[in-house]
Amino acid sequence: MPTALPPATAAPTRPPDPTSPPASRSPPSPQAAATTPTTTAAPLARPTPERLQPGGPPRDPGPLDWARPGPYLGPDFASAPAPVSFRADQPLIATYYFYWDDLTDPAHRDPDRALRPPDQEHYSFLNADTHRRQFEDMQRAGVDFALAVYWGEPGHPGRAAPSIPGHDWSTEGIPPMVAALDQLAAAGRSFKLGLFLDTTIMANADLTTPNGKAYLYVNVRDFYSRIPPRHWAAIGGKPVVWLYDVQWVSRFDQSTFDDLADRFARDFGGLRPYVVRELQWYQSKGVDPAQSIKTDDVYGWGAALSGYNPDGRLGVAEVGPGFGPTDSCHRQGGAGCVLADRRGGDRYAEQLAAALRSGRRIIAIETWNEFDESTGIAETVELGRAYIELTRTYADAFHAGRRGL
8 A cells, every 4th residue: 555645735855956967977066168069060169167056146147159959940840740749638647868878988887876777888868779769668668758858058058068078968869869759750659759958057047037038948949949840749739848946047937938938939830838847936936026827737856755746736746766875875875865765666656556546647757767866767787677567557547547556
């Protein structure tokens, strides 16, 4: 039977920095440093790194000349095949896809990781075969779409130096993902990709100013404009934009989201995004008086560590298998350890059961492959495919509209 759930108003205890690239590959610090873009354009000059802290004073992001959209924009978007959308009332399962690993070089493998993907010699964000295998396994697990964690572009003021020397996984990983999606579509097994915007790159931006609003938007635009619309995850005709928390955002209000939707519609043939925001975005920040925010849905990060959250403000059922041990446990000992025991899969099964009972229409699995924090359900050397199979059992019931197995 499921364990006792937290009170309805309880916010989950948050894992430390859950969207940071692996420590074995220079984890992000709140510094900004430009790298050579992966496009054919001239390299951007490297600015002097600026050290920032979350919760700092409002900051203007400065010039946005680093932002470089892909080809699926404006007239080119209009000429591309339109996205095939999920229905607005359709039960859907999403999972967070952390595509930042390149393990082909043993020097990039963290010996402190508790979970390792098989075939590390070929596991890379640069390899379309890696992405195809992960997407195929998501389909086998009953997952409807992946939420690709996106960390901006070279030159972005919230970006640190690249974690793999000479490569920028956030942008360079997109073309291989698209190639994998093309292969699946050609085989008659189409899969969809949505945006999980890692807002730890927001660098204390004020998202109520014209430049702050533009700053948020170009990150959304430049992700989707690099992906053929036929591969977009869309709900009710609206492409999915999933936002992480507000620790690195100094101000926002309802105009932040209204502007995002208006800009998106201008560039993408009238389409407006399906915005799912983390609970920290529930009301405005840094403005007086505080405002309630309206978007398409709300989720709460932290299920992998703290369990299923029944808070009535949430429309998404967030589930996770457990948390840790992380590499910080090995580096710092007890003081650095944050753990949530998987209990042989029981922790995850209890949360999936709670998600089914909740009647919520979307389940988000936290995560597919965040190996550094041991929150993944993807195939690993240590756990095999057990969590893929467990997920499929509950996914079949969920898609069939059942409230239990």
